[in-house]
Amino acid sequence: MSVIITQATRFELQAGESLLEGLERTGHAVEYQCRSGYCGSCRTSIISGQVSYPTAPLAFVAAGEILPCCAKPEGKVILDVIAEQVKQRA
Secondary structure (H helix, E strand, O other): OOEEEOOOOEEEOOOOOOHHHHHHHOOEOOOOOOOOOOOOOOOEEEEEOOEEOOOOOOOOOOOOEEOOOOOEEOOOEEEEOOEOOOOOOO
């Protein structure tokens, strides 16, 4: 399991869930359009950790950035993402 840490919370990705889907599930505001690495709208800053791309994205990705729509976290990843709302967990 991949542990994702943001400014507001810490969570694990669920089985089969993309990083973008996990961020949405936990109330984070991430822009997107294509969900497949073509447009770059979801470009997000990564503070630490590593991601891989099963298929190389077509959008430009600078050092210190990732595309959460198609990036696969390799273990713990810390992102510079702001949450719209943090959902309460039981």
